[in-house]
Amino acid sequence: MKRRTYLLILLLLVALVPVAQAQESTFGLSQQDFVLFNTANAASATLSAVQFDFSFSFSVGGLPDVNVSADLTGSGALDTQSPAGALQLVLNGSVNAPQPTPIEGELRLVDNLLYISGFSALGNTSSGWQATDAAELLGGTQSAFMGGFNETSNLPVEADELTSQMMAALATLDPSEFITISRLADEAVNGVNTAHFSANVSLSDLASSSAFSDLLRVLANTQTETGVSEAQIQSGVAMVQMMLTNSTISYDSYFGADDNLLRRAALNADLTLDGAMLGGAGNVTLSLHFDVTLSEHNQPQQITAPEGAQVISSLAAQETSLIPTTLPTNTPASVTTTSKDSLSANVPTVVAFSGSPVDLRYSGSTGEVISVTARSLAGDSLDVTVEVLDASGTRLAYNDDHGSARTDLTPRDALIRDLNLFSAGDVTIRVSTFVGSGAGDIEVLVESGSAAAPTPEPGGTASTTGGSETIDGVVVDGSSFTHQMIVQAGETLTITVAATDNALDPRVALISPSGALVAQNDDHGTGDSSLDRFDSRISDQVVSEAGTYTIEITGFGGVGGSFVLTIERAGGGSAAATPVPVPTQTGSDQVAVETIANSISPNGGYVHEFTAQAGDMYVITVSAGDADFDPRVAVYFSAGNLLFANDDHGTSDRVIQPLDARITNLIIPQTGSYEIEVTGYSDSAGEFELTLERVATGAPLGAGEDEIFTGSVGANGTYTQTFEAQAGTYLTITARSLGGDFDPQLVLLSPNGVLVADNDDHGSAASDLSFLDSRIFNYPVTQAGTYTIEVRGYRGGAGSFAVTVTTLR
Numbered sequence: 057m058k059r060r061t062y063l064l065i066l067l068l069l070v071a072l073v074p075v076a077q078a079q080e081s082t083f084g085l086s087q088q089d090f091v092l093f094n095t096a097n098a099a100s101a102t103l104s105a106v107q108f109d110f111s112f113s114f115s116v117g118g119l120p121d122v123n124v125s126a127d128l129t130g131s132g133a134l135d136t137q138s139p140a141g142a143l144q145l146v147l148n149g150s151v152n153a154p155q156p157t158p159i160e161g162e163l164r165l166v167d168n169l170l171y172i173s174g175f176s177a178l179g180n181t182s183s184g185w186q187a188t189d190a191a192e193l194l195g196g197t198q199s200a201f202m203g204g205f206n207e208t209s210n211l212p213v214e215a216d217e218l219t220s221q222m223m224a225a226l227a228t229l230d231p232s233e234f235i236t237i238s239r240l241a242d243e244a245v246n247g248v249n250t251a252h253f254s255a256n257v258s259l260s261d262l263a264s265s266s267a268f269s270d271l272l273r274v275l276a277n278t279q280t281e282t283g284v285s286e287a288q289i290q291s292g293v294a295m296v297q298m299m300l301t302n303s304t305i306s307y308d309s310y311f312g313a314d315d316n317l318l319r320r321a322a323l324n325a326d327l328t329l330d331g332a333m334l335g336g337a338g339n340v341t342l343s344l345h346f347d348v349t350l351s352e353h354n355q356p357q358q359i360t361a362p363e364g365a366q367v368i369s370s371l372a373a374q375e376t377s378l379i380p381t382t383l384p385t386n387t388p389a390s391v392t393t394t395s396k397d398s399l400s401a402n403v404p405t406v407v408a409f410s411g412s413p414v415d416l417r418y419s420g421s422t423g424e425v426i427s428v429t430a431r432s433l434a435g436d437s438l439d440v441t442v443e444v445l446d447a448s449g450t451r452l453a454y455n456d457d458h459g460s461a462r463t464d465l466t467p468r469d470a471l472i473r474d475l476n477l478f479s480a481g482d483v484t485i486r487v488s489t490f491v492g493s494g495a496g497d498i499e500v501l502v503e504s505g506s507a508a509a510p511t512p513e514p515g516g517t518a519s520t521t522g523g524s525e526t527i528d529g530v531v532v533d534g535s536s537f538t539h540q541m542i543v544q545a546g547e548t549l550t551i552t553v554a555a556t557d558n559a560l561d562p563r564v565a566l567i568s569p570s571g572a573l574v575a576q577n578d579d580h581g582t583g584d585s586s587l588d589r590f591d592s593r594i595s596d597q598v599v600s601e602a603g604t605y606t607i608e609i610t611g612f613g614g615v616g617g618s619f620v621l622t623i624e625r626a627g628g629g630s631a632a633a634t635p636v637p638v639p640t641q642t643g644s645d646q647v648a649v650e651t652i653a654n655s656i657s658p659n660g661g662y663v664h665e666f667t668a669q670a671g672d673m674y675v676i677t678v679s680a681g682d683a684d685f686d687p688r689v690a691v692y693f694s695a696g697n698l699l700f701a702n703d704d705h706g707t708s709d710r711v712i713q714p715l716d717a718r719i720t721n722l723i724i725p726q727t728g729s730y731e732i733e734v735t736g737y738s739d740s741a742g743e744f745e746l747t748l749e750r751v752a753t754g755a756p757l758g759a760g761e762d763e764i765f766t767g768s769v770g771a772n773g774t775y776t777q778t779f780e781a782q783a784g785t786y787l788t789i790t791a792r793s794l795g796g797d798f799d800p801q802l803v804l805l806s807p808n809g810v811l812v813a814d815n816d817d818h819g820s821a822a823s824d825l826s827f828l829d830s831r832i833f834n835y836p837v838t839q840a841g842t843y844t845i846e847v848r849g850y851r852g853g854a855g856s857f858a859v860t861v862t863t864l865r
Contacts, residue, residue, distance in 0.1 A: 081232030083255070089239045093253055096311035100318040105135040105357050110348040112149075118340040126151045128159060133357040142166050142359035166361045173362070185365035234261035243310060245319040246351060250310035257305040259327075263296040302795035302856060303327040315353070322347040328795035339795055399485060401426075401504035409438065410495050413488040418502050420477035427503045428453075430470040430487050434496025438489050442470040442500075445484040452483065453585045456490050463697040467823040472585045525623045529609070531560060531616040537609040539621065545602040550624040551594040552580075553609055554587055560617025563610050564592040569603030573780070575865065577761045578612060596758045597865065648750045654734075655681075655743040662734040664746060668724040673752040673834065676719040677705075678734050678744050679712050685742030689717040690821075692731045699730070701821040703737055706830065708814050717819070721786070721834035723755045723864075752836060755786060760862040766794070767847065768856035775847040779861055783840040786864040789813075789832040791847050791857055792825060798855025801848045802830035807841030816850060834864065 082090040108131065115125035128149030135142045143165040151157050161174025171187045240252040262268055303326065310320040327342040398417040399405055407414045420426065430442035443454040458471035465471065468490075477483065487498055531537045543549070553562040565576040580593035587593070590612070599605070611617060654662050668674070678687040690701035705718035712718065715737075724730070734746060767775045781787060791800040804813040818831040825831065828850075837843075845859055 081230075083232055083235055083237040085237050085239060085253075089253075090237075092251060092311075092316075093237065093239075096251070096309075096316040096318070099316040100311070103317065103353060105133075105352070105354055106350050107131075107133045107352040107355075107357065108348050108350050110346065112347075113343070113345045115343045116340065117343075124152060133352075133359055135357040135359055142357070144357070144359045164359060164362065166359060169361065171362055171365055185362045187361075187365040230265070233265050234258045242313070245310050245349065248319055249313045250319050251313060253309050253311070255307045255309075257307075259303050259305065260296075268296075303329075317353050318350055320347070320349045339793075399500065399502050401502055404499050404501040406433065406497050406499050407487060408496075409487065409489065409498050411493050413486050414498075416485040416487070416500060417482050418485055419482050420480060422477070422480045424477045424504060426475050426477065428472040428475070428485055429458075429465070429499075429501045429503070431465055431499045431501075432469060432496060433499055434494075436466065436468065438494050438496050438498065439468040440470045440498055441488050441490055442472060443486045444472060444475060445486060447481055447483070449484075455583070455585045458583050463693070463699060471583055473583055475586065524625065527621040527623075528556075528618070529621055530618045531562070531609055531611050533611070533616040534614045535610075535616065537619075539607045539609075540604055541607070541623065543599050543602065543605045543625075545600060547599045548626045549594065549597045549599060551597070551607060552587070552622040552624075553592045554620050554622070555591060556618045556620055559611075559615060560619055561590040561612035561615065562592045562617075562619055563612060564594060565608045565610075566594055566597060567606040567608060568601060569605065574599070574605070575761050575863075576763070579762065579764065581762045582759060594761060650748040652746040652748075653681075653743070654746070656734060656736060656741050658736070658739040658741045660735075660741065662744075662746075664732045664734075664748070665729060666732070666748060667729050668727070668750075669753065670724055670727045671753060671755045671757060672724040672750055673755045673836075674719070674722045674724070675747075675749045675751055676722065676732060677712060677747045677749075678717045679747070680716055680742060680744050682742030684740060685744065686715040686737035686740045687717045687744050688735050688737055689719060689746075690733045690735075691719060691722060692733065693726070693728065698821065699725075702819045704817065704819040706815045706817045706819050708811075720832075721751070721836070723757065723786070723834055725757055755834075755836075756864050758864065760786075760788065760864040763861045763863070765845075765859045765861075766856070767859070769847065769849055769854055771849075771854045772852035773848070773854065775857075777845045777847075777859060778842050779845070781837045781840065781843050781863070782865075783837055784865075785837045787832070787835045787837060787843075788862040788864070789835070789845060790818075790825070790860045790862070791830045792860070793829060794856040794858055797828075797853075798857065799828040799850035799853055800830050800855075800857050801850055802832060802859075803846040803848075804832055804835060805844040805846065807839060807843060809844075 085093060110130055112128045112130075113126065126149065128147060128151075130145060130147040130149075132143065132145040134144075143163070145163040147159060147161055147163075149159050151159055161172065164171040169187045171185050173185045235255055235257055237253055237255045240254055243250055243252050305325045305327075306323075308320075308322040308324075309318060311317065312319050323344070323346045325342070325344040329340045329342070398419065401418075405416065407416070418426070428442055428444060430440045432438040432440050439456070441454070441456040444452045446452055453472045453475050455470045455472045457468055458465055462471070485500060485502065487500055525541075527539060529537045529539075549566070551564055551566060553564045555562055561578075563576065563578040566574040568574050575594045575597045577592045577594050579590050580587055580595075582593065582595070584593075607621065607623070609619065609621065650666075652664060656662050676689060676691065678689045680687050686703070688701070688703040691699045693699045700719050700722055702717045702719050704715055705712065705720070707718070707720075709718075732746065732748065734744060736742070763779065765777050767777070769775050787804070789802060789804060791802040793800055799817070801816040802814060803811060806812045813832045813835045815830040815832050817828055818825055820831070822831070845861070847857060847859060849855060
């Protein structure tokens, strides 16, 4: 089971699981206050009639181009003294999903008839009052929901059995393990003195309880006939605990001092979830606040049926339904599209997007490998998506936000890379936007590569160079899968492990003939849309020593499963050269260190051109000559394409000022001419000194291999993580906050314990980082051994974070 599945289960639990009875605990209250709290709750449970006023707000943040929020106020009355009970609710406010929509109307429940007036935004398009049988409406909705749930989920257990299993697991839930209650200062509510109690829920403690594991086990086992292992359950529990460190839920209740009746209640939930575990990027925040004030306790309420109401068989049967009768499936929805002409390979086509998806045809050949780019020509106003469908309408690939290192695309452009067309015929390239709205031109390009290499039958040891090999395999829980092959010196290997079930999160390692670790990866981190986020890939690994190498595959957290292993081989001969440091003086035409003094005026800029070779590595520094000048520096390649930028270097180097700019260890990706642009932050201006220093040649190119650690620090705390590094490699280390306003500071220590690099606030234009995240770029390793990462909070701050070590070989 993948990590995102556990997250969805958790959200269901938080929303739906009722609180069981406590087991001999006062939840942190004194015995006297605990007796008062219980007495007041018992008294309030006997309320038969009440009036209420409430406010409700909800918002979701961190999702690109998704504006989901609600702000509502309302009032009403409840009277349970009649046999059928009666309810009145008046509601006003607005909902953004994604456009602002006003909400205004009234509901009444009288004698088992539900009356509705207004709420046109929710689907009630007729004027005046309408009425329907409440039991019919609710019963039909429940049947449709449970029927759709069973139909679309293919559950091996029936809904009633699932409910029974969940209730059995809940019976062991002890709220005192994760809820603490405090009595706060008394407050007046509508002129009545009240005792104020505040209950706080620790979601991480809830996740660590045995009952939570039982609930997770029940829900997880509904997704497969064979069930899930204990290792999977515990892996999910650990992940949930880590995700919810910075999430809070509190419930405040105010009870009358004289009658012990509930006068006010307030629920506040603020959840911070790791967007990466949801298949996206950045943190996702959910905020919910509900506050209700009660009055007229146990006083009869005058709730009557409105006159002239139109009785219909069911509100759900209207053309625009209030309640869906079926649940969505994973099949792509039918959409209204605009058809265009056919696309030709390697020829860009511009389409005009006006709010409806645009379909284009492409004729592919058997085994053809294509990449599809959809680039907005309307700037950031369009968040472009692209998908490829076969002749039957089945989705072959989809992408929103390419996530690659391509500088010719904005972060919100779309890219599908290396899609193999296994059969000849027309495919549909569908171009749209994330929110399905907007207008502007989009450039679409299909790039066609050579036909895919034939896939040999799975087998033993490989002994030839070039080509590819595909192997189906299984990792047993707590064990590993190994495959050996003979490799020639200088060969380049790309090793991909793609899970073929919903259990395995694969990790892959390449081991040399002597048993040394050559490379490893967990979660490929590329823009390859054919892979799941948690699949693994070692990319473009050059082998320096001939012999028999071993590929070892394990499961994250010891959880096994099935996979497909693909080994792509190219080249042969001599191995790649070791990076060569550049001395401060050189006899070549291109000097290693160049210093330029100049100045800029407000809103002005300075440009310096230079020529560089692929694999050259530079440190570019801009030091201000005036105290009020805050310089920024950027490097461009090929007609204005931004390669890298920095504002405020963020290191402990005291030779330059805190607001000076520095691009550290920039590796040139391609031989050619480059431009350095110096500007001022805001409209600052003044004199500066630009230093361009070539510190190495022959540095490796490519995306590198990632290793990810997660952790947290308390106030004034320090997190440490060790790892092995080989001489000749380059390290990029990132500390990314996982919630709240945590500002991480990052330090790298050598095997001798010497500080060799540090950063606080990366200052770059990296779209995958927030402003306060930290990153050490391309540190060249000259000494093999055990390195140490330290993470602290700025000014002793506390929080959770993820550390990524990217190794370039």
